[in-house]
Amino acid sequence: MESLHLPVSPPENEAQLLEQARLLAGCSLGELGAMAGLPVPKDLRRDKGWIGILLEMWLGASAGSKPEQDFAAIGVELKTIPIDRQGRPLETTFVCVAPLTGNSGVVWETCHVRHKLKRVLWVPVEGERTIPLAERRVGSPLLWSPSEEEEMQLRRDWEELMDMIVLGQVERITARHGEVLQLRPKAANGQALTDAIGANGETILTRPRGFYLKKPFTAALLARHFLL
DNA sequence: GGATGATCATCC
């Protein structure tokens, strides 16, 4: 039985990654933060990515802001997901920024969403705001790939949303579009603007958007895991 | 601004 200590080397295979993730299950964020020398913030309001960064350290992820998978060598992406006491997600899951221009000819097979979701290590973390951040516990990890049905759902939604973007309808897209995948703003604030295609094919400025997984989708894949 | 990490908080 291995014990908990830092630094953690990048995992060489999935089994190693899962083993390390299982060691973290049951630990509190306070414990993991202290051992990592990371001060635990009072809450997440100004540190929304703190848990993600903490778990990256503890799992040996290629830290920080590289535009590739968290575990590039073994092709796995890490997602922490806040859950309630029933194990259901408290938030949608950000996947990636949505490209709003230069999309003619893009196809599902080679898109960023599919690549990001090809293989994901889900790490549930207690997320109820009534639980002090330091006391919240890490849950049992799940190494996941989309089933055929899940991939079809994702593909349908992605194609619908990308069609609207390409056809200059981005401003008409709301978070209600898509069955399992939605498009929502993803920016520092309301002042952030980026190029997109307008209704008449012209270039317009609009808020940057991101793809997010809706809660029922992640709830189902987590539930499947916990029932097995 | 856009990529990384996401959650907040208002409105319905």
Added chain:
DNA sequence: GGATGATCATCC
């Protein structure tokens, strides 16, 4: 109460 639209920090 919960989802949608808004927002926070950091790096380059």
